[in-house]
Amino acid sequence: MAIQDDIIAPALDPQAEESFEEKEKTRKRTLGNLRLVHPETNAVILVPTPSSDPNDPLNWSTWRKYYVAGVLCLTMAVSNFLAAGPAIAVPATAADFFPDSLTDGTFVTSAIPKTAYFFTTTSLLIGLGNIVWVPLANKWGRRPVYVVSYMIYFATAVWLIFEKSYAGFLAGRILMGFGAGAAETLAPITIADIFFLHERGRVMSTYTCFLSIGASGGLVISGLITIHHTWRTIYQVGSALIGFVLVALLFTVPETSYSRIDDYSSPPADTPSDLSTSTTAQGELPSPKKMSYFETLLVFKAASTKENLLKMIIRPFGLIVLPPVLWSALALAVTIGFLVAVSSNSASAFNTTYGFASYQVGLCYIAGVIGSLLGLPAGGHLGDKVADILTKRNGGIREPEMRLPAVMISAITAPLALVLYGVGIQYKLHWICPTIGIGLLNFSITQANTICIVYVIDSYRPVAGEITLAVTGFKGESINGTPTRRLCY
Incomplete structure (x- = not known):
């Protein structure tokens, strides 16, 4: 993935991670209100979360x-x-x-x-x-x-x-x-x-x-x-x-x-990313194949929403x-x-x-x-x-x-x-x-x-x-x- 490693929040020790999760559960949420900086490391949290799909524009x-x-x-x-x-x-x-x-x-x-x-x-x-x-x-x-x-x-x-x-x-x-x-x-x-x-x-x-x-x-x-x-x-x-x-x-x-779906969501920051596979509840699924240049030139495709x-x-x-x-x-x-x-x-x-x-x-x-x-x-x-x-x-x-x-x-x-x-x-x-x-x-x-x-x-x-x-x-x-x-x- 074309994402800089230094802007992803690294893993925390168990106690710090538990404290972070408790804070997230108790804070008031509104549309547009989100956590952009990790409270413990001050690292930037990527929003939206990129998928492991090589065709995801966030991964360009x-x-x-x-x-x-x-x-x-x-x-x-x-x-x-x-x-x-x-x-x-x-x-x-x-x-x-x-x-x-x-x-x-x-x-x-x-x-x-x-x-x-x-x-x-x-x-x-x-x-x-x-x-x-x-x-x-x-x-x-x-x-x-x-x-x-x-x-x-x-x-x-x-x-x-x-x-x-x-x-x-x-x-x-x-x-x-x-x-x-x-x-x-x-x-x-x-x-x-x-x-x-x-x-x-x-x-x-x-x-x-x-x-x-x-x-x-x-x-x-x-x-x-x-x-x-x-x-x-x-x-x-x-x-x-x-x-x-x-x-x-x-x-x-x-x-x-x-269209972002859970099947190809990124793993947590403390888990190494693997573009070839993505683990889901049903097991391992192969990630989508990267489209060729000529495939990206298609103008009309199927509707993305019904x-x-x-x-x-x-x-x-x-x-x-x-x-x-x-x-x-x-x-x-x-x-x-x-x-x-x-x-x-x-x-x-x-x-x-x-x-x-x-x-x-x-x-x-x-x-x-x-x-x-x-x-x-x-x-x-x-x-x-x-x-x-x-x-x-x-x-x-x-x-x-x-x-x-x-x-x-x-x-x-x-x-x-x-x-x-x-x-x-x-x-x-x-x-x-x-x-x-x-x-x-x-x-x-x-x-x-x-x-x-x-x-x-x-x-x-x-x-x-x-x-x-x-x-x-x-x-x-x-x-x-x-x-x-x-x-x-």
Whole structure:
């Protein structure tokens, strides 16, 4: 098994082990409340417990785990590339679809707000489309959903290169959001599939960082493209990137969903592991054979659960009323919602206020990339450190809420970011003022969203898919309600 021996709690003497068992029997248990550190040795306890099956994602080699996580981060970034990137060319796009507005005085009051619907509707479907994708992933696995959704994303990106009508283009953008959104919700679930509890914070922080970088980086690249090319070239470049990621998903990312059963559970820490056999109450059973590379490429397999699909679709709607889920959903909706609002109007706002061309506006989003990178350690490493300190103070018992103190940083930077952007544009302050606001907003998205997503997954791990769907679905619906139309004036 690809598990480091030094992080597994070693055997104790009989008296110490008896004391440990007595403590476990008497302590109060709640969902998400678990022992992560051994009370006698301070060694990290692996959660969830890996099986002896070589096909168990928890037993993958470290490089393979991080490779899959890297592809998923790239998938997330590319999903946001076309979701937000073309927004930098809103004025040029509006002029193409509504040429008469340039002469009848309705360009700012009508053409630009209508063009903004291309991006708000995409954001809406990125969230709401997962009402379908996540139940399908829970029933038939993650891999088929990644592949099918990215095929839809690729097809719509190519379609929009040639679409000339407003209605057709809007329909294409809506379908694009449906295809692009699956990766955003499935990535946290996949990370929980392949990493242990004490490893997730850092990886989840990288995921949310790439989520933010995809939007900001897309705006930077799209702005540079418009210097010598039309806005439709953005979709050509985006199609190439999507095609590359689709190939990577098809040939290098295996299924990560795994049904854990007692027959192949790991032996206790004081018993040597043996991958060839596993002892059960009925005797010795041979462990499953490791799948070949070509077997891992299969997209469609038998359903992993017999649960009714309709019930799986309906369940997340009831979960949103749980306080941790509602709070996390609101946090994501506020931060990402205002990023959508800002990115949808920044081209016209910077052009009107500072006379910036599209590529100059795009370069301002370098601040967003920097902010996202700074939010990476602030959300993952810092969140893990805070939780580890509080876990030790709590006698080795990890509670999901122990990550939350670190989010106070974003509670300050997110409102400050919006004030800097809004006041800077309204009162025509130096362009660096709203640019710093963009950077702080992206920092807040990476830092706060990392903590929020890990928090709800740790709190309700048995229904992690439905929980993530409830959060992102609520976020998508809330984004559709952000005042983007008003901001475009």
